Each structure stands twice: as C-alpha cells, then as structure tokens.
Amino acid sequence: MAAERDPPPAGSVGHADLREVEDGEDLFVSTASTLESSPSSPEPASLPVEDVGPSSNGPKPAEILLDDDQEDLFAEATEEVSLDSPEREPILSDGPSPAITPVTPTALIAPRAEPNVIMVSGMFEQSLDELEEEAAGDSFDIQISVSDPEKVGDGMNAYMAYKVTTKTSLTVFSRNDFSVKRRFSDFLGLHSKLASKYMHIGYIVPPAPEKSIVGMTKVKVGKEDLSSTEFVEKRRSALERYLMRTVKHPVLLQDPDVLQFLESSELPRAVSTQALSGAGILRMVNRAADAVNRMTIKMNEADVWFEEKQQQFENLDQQLRKLHGSVEALVCHRKELSVNTASFARSAAMLGNSEDHTALSRALSQLAEVEEKIDQLHQEQAYADFYLFSELLGDYVRLITAVKAVFENRMKTWSKWQDAQLMLQKKREAESKLQFTNKPDKLQQAKDEIKEEIEEWEAKVQQGERDFEQISKTIRKEVGRFEKQRVNDFKVAIIKYLESLVQTQQQVWRESDWAAL
Amino acid sequence: MVVSVSEMMDDAPEVSVSGFNLSVSSIKVTEAIKKENSLVFVVGAQEFPSKKQHFVDRKFEDFEWLQQCLLMPDGIPGLQGIIFPPLPAKPCAFQSNTQEKMIKQLGLLGLDDDWKTYCMALEMYLQLVVSHTTLGKNQVLRSFFTQTQGPGGQAGRKGILNRLSQALEEIKKENHQDVDEFFRNERASNSSLVRLTKATTERLIAVVRTQQNIALACGHFSTTLHLGVGPDEDPAAKTFSKLSLKLSEIIIIVKKNFECVAENNLNILGLGLDLVSRYEESEKEMLFRRTCKLVELEQNSKNLEKAKPAKKANMEEIKKASEKEFRHISDIARLEIQKLHRVRVEVFQQCLTSWCEKQLHAARETSSILSQHLRAFKQLDSTE
Numbered sequence: 093m094a095a096e097r098d099p100p101p102a103g104s105v106g107h108a109d110l111r112e113v114e115d116g117e118d119l120f121v122s123t124a125s126t127l128e129s130s131p132s133s134p135e136p137a138s139l140p141v142e143d144v145g146p147s148s149n150g151p152k153p154a155e156i157l158l159d160d161d162q163e164d165l166f167a168e169a170t171e172e173v174s175l176d177s178p179e180r181e182p183i184l185s186d187g188p189s190p191a192i193t194p195v196t197p198t199a200l201i202a203p204r205a206e207p208n209v210i211m212v213s214g215m216f217e218q219s220l221d222e223l224e225e226e227a228a229g230d231s232f233d234i235q236i237s238v239s240d241p242e243k244v245g246d247g248m249n250a251y252m253a254y255k256v257t258t259k260t261s262l263t264v265f266s267r268n269d270f271s272v273k274r275r276f277s278d279f280l281g282l283h284s285k286l287a288s289k290y291m292h293i294g295y296i297v298p299p300a301p302e303k304s305i306v307g308m309t310k311v312k313v314g315k316e317d318l319s320s321t322e323f324v325e326k327r328r329s330a331l332e333r334y335l336m337r338t339v340k341h342p343v344l345l346q347d348p349d350v351l352q353f354l355e356s357s358e359l360p361r362a363v364s365t366q367a368l369s370g371a372g373i374l375r376m377v378n379r380a381a382d383a384v385n386r387m388t389i390k391m392n393e394a395d396v397w398f399e400e401k402q403q404q405f406e407n408l409d410q411q412l413r414k415l416h417g418s419v420e421a422l423v424c425h426r427k428e429l430s431v432n433t434a435s436f437a438r439s440a441a442m443l444g445n446s447e448d449h450t451a452l453s454r455a456l457s458q459l460a461e462v463e464e465k466i467d468q469l470h471q472e473q474a475y476a477d478f479y480l481f482s483e484l485l486g487d488y489v490r491l492i493t494a495v496k497a498v499f500e501n502r503m504k505t506w507s508k509w510q511d512a513q514l515m516l517q518k519k520r521e522a523e524s525k526l527q528f529t530n531k532p533d534k535l536q537q538a539k540d541e542i543k544e545e546i547e548e549w550e551a552k553v554q555q556g557e558r559d560f561e562q563i564s565k566t567i568r569k570e571v572g573r574f575e576k577q578r579v580n581d582f583k584v585a586i587i588k589y590l591e592s593l594v595q596t597q598q599q600v601w602r603e604s605d606w607a608a609l
Numbered sequence: 610m611v612v613s614v615s616e617m618m619d620d621a622p623e624v625s626v627s628g629f630n631l632s633v634s635s636i637k638v639t640e641a642i643k644k645e646n647s648l649v650f651v652v653g654a655q656e657f658p659s660k661k662q663h664f665v666d667r668k669f670e671d672f673e674w675l676q677q678c679l680l681m682p683d684g685i686p687g688l689q690g691i692i693f694p695p696l697p698a699k700p701c702a703f704q705s706n707t708q709e710k711m712i713k714q715l716g717l718l719g720l721d722d723d724w725k726t727y728c729m730a731l732e733m734y735l736q737l738v739v740s741h742t743t744l745g746k747n748q749v750l751r752s753f754f755t756q757t758q759g760p761g762g763q764a765g766r767k768g769i770l771n772r773l774s775q776a777l778e779e780i781k782k783e784n785h786q787d788v789d790e791f792f793r794n795e796r797a798s799n800s801s802l803v804r805l806t807k808a809t810t811e812r813l814i815a816v817v818r819t820q821q822n823i824a825l826a827c828g829h830f831s832t833t834l835h836l837g838v839g840p841d842e843d844p845a846a847k848t849f850s851k852l853s854l855k856l857s858e859i860i861i862i863v864k865k866n867f868e869c870v871a872e873n874n875l876n877i878l879g880l881g882l883d884l885v886s887r888y889e890e891s892e893k894e895m896l897f898r899r900t901c902k903l904v905e906l907e908q909n910s911k912n913l914e915k916a917k918p919a920k921k922a923n924m925e926e927i928k929k930a931s932e933k934e935f936r937h938i939s940d941i942a943r944l945e946i947q948k949l950h951r952v953r954v955e956v957f958q959q960c961l962t963s964w965c966e967k968q969l970h971a972a973r974e975t976s977s978i979l980s981q982h983l984r985a986f987k988q989l990d991s992t993e
Contacts, residue, residue: 432816435815446805460961
C-alpha cells in the first residue's frame with residue numbers, strides 16, 4: 093500500500109537530467125539544481141520590487157522541475173482511486189458553488205453513491221495517463237503572475253480587477269500563454285470551491301488572502317494615498333502567491349475549477365463570498381458548530397505520529413506568530429527610519445542653501461543631503477524586502493490554520509467511524525435479535541440486508557480513514573519541504589538585497605569621499 | 610578624536626600661559642564616572658615642553674566655573690566681542706534618567722548611554738578654550754588643569770542672575786537696528802542659521818534613535834528565531850531549524866551594522882553639528898552683547914546732547930569711553946566672526962570626510978561578511 097512507502101527523498105532520483113535552465117543565470121542555476129522535487133518558488137522574479145542584486149535575472153526565472161514527485165503522488169493516487177471510486181461521494185462543484193463549509197456532516201454519511209463519473213477520480217486517471225505518456229518530457233512549468241490592478245466602476249460598487257497571466261507548457265492547458273481578468277471575490281470563490289472539495293479528504297488547500305473592509309473602502313472611495321496603494325500592492329502580491337501555491341499542489345492543479353479560473357474569460361460571480369450574505373452567516377454558524385465539536389470530540393489517538401505532528405504544528409504556529417510579530421516591528425521601524433532620513437535630508441538641504449558664505453561649505457551640505465536621500469532609498473528597499481518576509485510568515489500562519497482544519501477533519505472522520513461502528517454493533521444486535529424471533533421468511537432477507545449494510549459501512553469508513561491519513565502524511569511532507577524552500581529562497585533574496593544595498597552604499601560613499609577630498 | 614581642534618586653529622598648538630604651556634592635542638576628557646549622584650570627568654593634559662602630565666577629576670560645576678571666569682576679566686579690551694567656545698548643557702540628575710529627558714536636556718549628546726559623546730564634547734570645549742589666543746592666556750586655566758581640588762560652585766549663582774537679566778533685555782534689544790552693515794547681515798544670517806542647524810540636529814537625533822530601535826528589533830527577531838530551535842527528528846524540521854539559526858546570524862550582522870552606522874552618525878556627524886550649533890548660539894550671545902553696547906552708546910550720545918553744560922564734560926567722557934569700548938568689541942567681533950566662519954567650514958569638512966570614511970568602512974565590512982555568508986549558504990544548499 094502506498095502509505096507504507098515513503099515518497100523517496102526526492103533529491104536522489106534522476107536529478108541530474110532534470111536541469112533545464114534557460115537563462116544560465118548563476119544564482120538560479122544553483123538553486124534550481126539543488127532543489128528537491130518540490131518546486132521552488134519563482135517568486136524572486138515575480139517580485140514587484142526591482143530585481144535582486146547585480147546578477148539579476150530577466151523576468152523569467154529558471155524552469156523548475158517536478159517530474160518525479162508528481163509521478164510518485166499519482167502512483168499512490170491510482171491505487172486509492174481504484175479502491176474507492178465507486179464509493180467516493182460526489183463532492184463536485186460544477187455549476188453553482190455549493191455551501192461553503194468544508195464539511196457538511198450529512199453529505200459524508202450519504203448512502204451508497206451513484207457510480208457517476210466522478211470527475212475527480214476521472215481526472216486522476218486521465219492526467220496520470222498523460223503523464224505516463226510524456227514521461228520525463230513534461231516538466232512542472234507554470235508561472236502565474238498577477239498584475240495591473242485596475243479600478244473598475246465607481247463609488248461603493250467599485251472593485252479592483254487584476255490581470256492574471258499564466259505562462260505554461262503543461263499539456264493540461266489549452267494554450268501556453270494567456271491572461272484573464274479577475275476580481276478579488278473570484279479568488280475567494282475559487283478557494284471556497286476547492287476547500288469544499290478537498291479539505292475533508294485531507295488535502296491542505298492554501299488559504300486565500302483575507303478580506304479587508306477598511307482597505308477596500310479606501311480604494312473604493314478613491315483615496316489615492318500611500319496606504320491605499322500599499323494595500324493594493326500587498327493584495328496583489330498575496331493573490332499571486334496564493335495562485336502559485338495552489339497550482340504547485342499537483343492535485344489542485346488538475347482541478348477543473350482551477351483550470352477554469354485560469355483560463356476562461358468569463359467567470360460566474362461568486363456571490364456567496366460576500367461578507368454579509370446568507371452564505372456568510374451560514375459559515376459563521378458552521379464555524380461555531382466546529383468549535384463545539386472540537387471540544388466534545390475526544391479522539392483516541394492510535395497513531396503516535398499524528399499526535400506528534402499536531403504538537404509540532406501547534407509549536408510551529410506559535411513560533412511563526414512570534415516571528416511575524418518581530419518582523420512586523422522591524423518593518424515598522426524601517427518605515428520610520430525612511431521618514432526620518434527624508435526629513436533629515438531636507439533639513440540638511442536647507443542648511444546648505446542658506447550657507448552662501450562659502451561655496452565649498454554649501455557643496456558639502458548638499459552632498460550630505462544627496463547621500464541621505466540615497467540612504468533613504470535603500471531603506472525603502474530593505475523595508476520592502478522585510479515586508480515580504482512578514483507577508484510570507486503571515487501566509488504560513490494562515491496555512492497552518494488550514495492544516496489544523498485538516499487535522500480536525502480527520503478527527504471528525506474518526507468520530508464518524510466510531511459512530512459507524514456503533515451503528516454496526518446495533519445492526520449486529522438487531523441481526524441477532526432477528527435470529528431469535530421465529531420469522532424465517534423475513535429473516536434471511538433482513539439478515540442479508542443488514543449484513544450488507546454492515547460491511548459496507550465498515551469498509552467505507554475504514555478506508556476513508558486510511559487514505560486520509562496517507563494523504564495528510566504526504567502533504568505534511570510537502571509542507572515541510574515547502575517551508576524549507578521558501579525560507580531558503582527568502583534568505584538568498586534577503587542576503588542579495590542586503591549585499592546590493594551595501595554595495596551601492598559603498599559606491600556612494602566612495603564618490604562622496606572622493607568629492608570631499 | 611575625530612574633529613581635531615588644533616588643526617582648525619591658526620594658533621600654535623602649544624599655548625603659553627605665562628610659563629604654563631599646554632599641548633592642546635594632549636587635552637583629553639577620558640571618562641565619566643558616576644559618583645554619588647553626579648558625574649565626574651577625568652581630565653588629562655600634558656604640559657609643553659616639560660611633558661608633565663596632569664590628571665584631575667572635574668565635575669560639571671567646575672566647567673561652569675571656568676566658563677564664568679573666562680567671561681569676567683575687565684582688563685582686556687573688547688573681551689565681550691569674543692565668541693566663547695560653547696559649553697555643553699548640564700547633565701541632569703540621575704534618578705529620573707530616561708532617554709527622553711536626556712535628549713531634551715542635552716540634545717544630541719543625550720543619545721549615547723555611555724556618555725562617550727558628552728566627554729568628547731567637553732574635550733573639544735577645553736581644547737578650544739586653551740587654543741584661543743586671548744582666552745588661552747587666562748590664569749584660571751592653570752588652576753583648572755592642575756589643582757586636585759575642583760574650584761567649583763562659587764560662580765554658580767552669578768550665572769543664574771546674569772541669565773535672568775539677559776533674558777529680559779533680550780526681548781527689548783534683539784531687534785535693534787545696527788549701524789554697521791556687516792554686522793546687520795551677520796545678525797540676520799546668524800539667526801537663521803541657528804534655527805536651521807537646530808532643526809537639522811533634531812532630525813539627526815530622530816534618525817539615530819530610529820536606527821538604535823531597529824538594532825534592538827533585530828536583536829529581538831534573532832532571539833525569537835533561536836527560541837524555535839529545538840531537538841528535531843523530522844528532517845524537514847531539522848533543516849528549518851538550521852535555517853532559522855542561519856537567519857538569526859544574519860540578522861545579528863544587520864543589527865551590528867545598524868549600531869555601527871548609528872554610532873558613526875552620532876559621534877561624528879552629530880558632534881560636528883552639535884558643536885556648530887552651539888557655536889552659533891555663542892555667536893548670537895556675542896552679537897547680543899555688542900548690540901547692548903551699541904544701545905548703551907546711543908543712549909550715552911543722547912544723554913550727551915541733552916546734558917546740561919555742567920555735566921557735559923562728564924557725559925562726553927562716558928560717551929567716549931563707551932564708544933571706544935564699542936569699537937574694540939566690534940573689531941574683535943569682526944575677527945572672531947571671520948574666524949568662526951572659517952572654523953565652521955573646516956568643522957563641516959572634517960566631519961563629513963571622516964563620516965564618509967567611517968560609513969564606507971562599515972559598509973564594506975558588512976558587505977564582505979554578508980557575501981561570505983551568502984557563499985557558505987549556497988554551498989550548504991548544494992550539499993543537501
């Protein structure tokens with residue numbers, strides 16, 4: 093069973109032949125080749141800020157390759173799919189989006205599902221076939237960028253439309269290069285669809301950026317000041333990261349909703365994501381119900397691994413929150429510093445201007461002012477960089493919330509399993525009761541019925557549990573790897589930034605030194 | 610010290626005070642020791658040519674006394690035309706020492722917790738006094754530098770009285786029209802300069818404080834990173850821990866860089882600005898004294914015209930005396946002002962040059978350390 097087999101530490105397998113670096117750029121070659129199969133983020137290239145360091149890339153980063161891992165995951169998936177497909181509930185979201193909550197308890201305990209074409213599993217098989225056909229030829233190559241935020245409309249009905257551009261060579265898309273216009277609620281709609289489909293079977297669906305009423309109102313009202321442009325910028329980059337994370341997940345990438353989102357020019361308006369709608373209230377109610385559940389369900393944790401993992405995640409969550417706080421403080425100070433440096437520069441300039449006694453003196457003062465200005469520019473750069481750090485940490489904090497939700501779902505599944513077992517027992521008792529009543533004609537029929545039901549229940553739930561566990565295991569590893577890669581890339585980025593910052597500073601000083609002599 | 614006073618002054622580096630010669634460059638205020646609620650400064654000087662060293666403990670009151678004594682002697686014509694080297698403000702009492710208060714009291718000099726900057730300012734003051742052609746000849750200097758017992762205290766009260774009356778008169782006389790164009794211009798430019806330099810100094814204070822804050826925040830950040838590191842068996846978590854540690858090292862480097870930059874800002878640029886600013890205030894005071902003299906002169910002239918013939922001779926003498934004084938003051942003032950301009954330029958030049966050098970040096974160092982880390986990091990990455 094796939095569960096027993098660990099996905100091979102991806103670094104080992106056939107890495108050498110996966111190199112496909114377009115730009116031969118040193119920095120990215122090394123990072124690309126040292127990547128484990130999970131894709132590293134092409135984030136550095138899609139950062140809005142000016143490019144990293146003197147050896148900066150062009151807009152296209154090196155291609156990132158994911159062959160092995162995809163195959164591994166899908167190999168596992170095949171086995172699960174073949175076992176489950178008749179029983180798997182049709183948790184589709186074609187047509188109008190269903191209720192938003194990740195789990196609607198009733199749906200899970202639906203009776204035997206129709207053997208409809210389950211698009212999900214169907215997709216698995218189909219894409220797996222595709223993959224197998226193209227073997228090592230197809231690389232995980234997709235780059236999504238979110239750009240050009242535009243204000244559409246006026247007054248309180250205005251919204252920002254973002255252009256989503258996809259560049260890819262994956263065969264699952266019809267074209268290689270396309271873009272569509274989307275608004276924020278579209279993103280939320282996508283997330284809710286994905287969540288309803290995948291969360292309760294154990295996939296960690298990346299959380300969408302948060303709604304911000306204050307921020308949006310400012311934008312709507314048309315205030316063109318620093319904070320609203322900042323807000324739009326933050327949102328834009330958050331959306332970009334969200335999409336990239338979503339498509340990096342091999343299962344989510346194949347989802348028709350995702351494809352539709354990226355490709356089709358018109359998307360049905362996701363009304364149910366509005367804060368004050370009926371669906372919103374339903375969500376709140378469900379969240380409350382979840383909270384109660386959390387307190388009442390006591391699970392006998394059979395698997396030590398899960399217990400550890402949960403603990404780890406708790407710790408990680410706390411840690412990340414603290415870090416996030418620290419980085420935010422740092423960002424704050426940086427902002428302050430840039431403001432202060434600017435005003436110092438102004439003062440120095442004024443001083444220089446009033447000093448017309450000696451031309452030399454004035455020149456010196458002006459020099460001081462110029463230097464301060466450049467210094468301030470640097471501060472802004474460094475601040476932007478740190479702010480990215482804090483955004484990343486924030487993202488991860490939210491991702492962990494999603495992970496926790498997944499764990500909770502597991503608990504729910506377990507409790508359902510227990511319930512099912514109870515039912516099973518009851519049925520068995522009923523069966524044995526029947527045996528003692530002397531109605532032989534009905535007996536056999538009843539017996540058979542019950543037996544069937546019993547078996548079916550047991551099997552179903554057991555399997556749900558198992559495959560769930562397995563999936564979350566895989567995903568957990570994924571998450572760990574992602575983390576590592578991200579922090580990795582970030583460090584490199586931050587270092588390069590600092591380096592370039594310092595180097596440019598050097599040049600400035602050198603010039604000023606020379607001038608002062 | 611960064612700003613070298615002896616290079617700035619035209620005067621000979623060694624000044625003779627009737628047999629008591631001091632080598633200006635040897636004057637040092639080395640440390641500030643906290644003794645029972647007040648600061649004691651260790652003042653050192655070396656005699657020329659005997660090379661005899663003197664080390665004395667001085668409190669701030671002693672410095673104030675010195676300043677008063679320099680102002681007092683009447684024998685020297687036009688003493689009031691001298692722009693006195695400025696003394697830093699008095700350090701406040703210790704119990705309620707928050708940074709806010711210190712900055713309010715001492716301006717830029719309050720930013721340094723170690724009092725290092727303050728000592729440097731005192732040092733400069735002494736050097737400036739000793740190297741001044743006229744002031745350097747004052748006898749009190751000898752006792753200041755050699756006597757073990759601090760002179761302190763007596764002149765304090767006088768100082769306060771002086772200040773009070775001065776404040777009242779200032780309001781009346783400040784805008785008095787000047788007879789001489791040179792001085793008129795000078796007064797105008799001086800007042801604006803005082804304002805601007807003060808503003809610039811304040812902004813610099815803000816910058817340095819923020820830089821200090823950033824350094825602190827970096828420290829917090831790196832500590833938090835450390836907290837998350839624990840024994841991990843999971844390889845992913847292990848790597849994450851390693852990364853955290855590395856990142857924390859880097860942040861510490863950033864922190865050190867900031868501290869260094871802030872220090873440079875403070876000790877070099879800040880000191881220079883502070884000195885210039887206080888000098889300008891001193892100039893303002895001198896100009897004010899001169900204006901007072903002018904008012905007095907005009908008053909005397911008026912009196913002379915109004916005077917009855919009996920008193921006329923007397924009045925005439927008084928008028929002549931004040932006229933002579935006024936002329937003396939103006940002459941000396943002119944010289945001093947020109948010297949001040951030059952000094953200003955030189956101070957700025959030196960400041961900026963050495964500031965550039967230091968910042969450049971710091972930047973280079975940080976850059977090389979960071980590149981090292983970057984390389985090591987890339988290697989680490991490739992081995993995994």
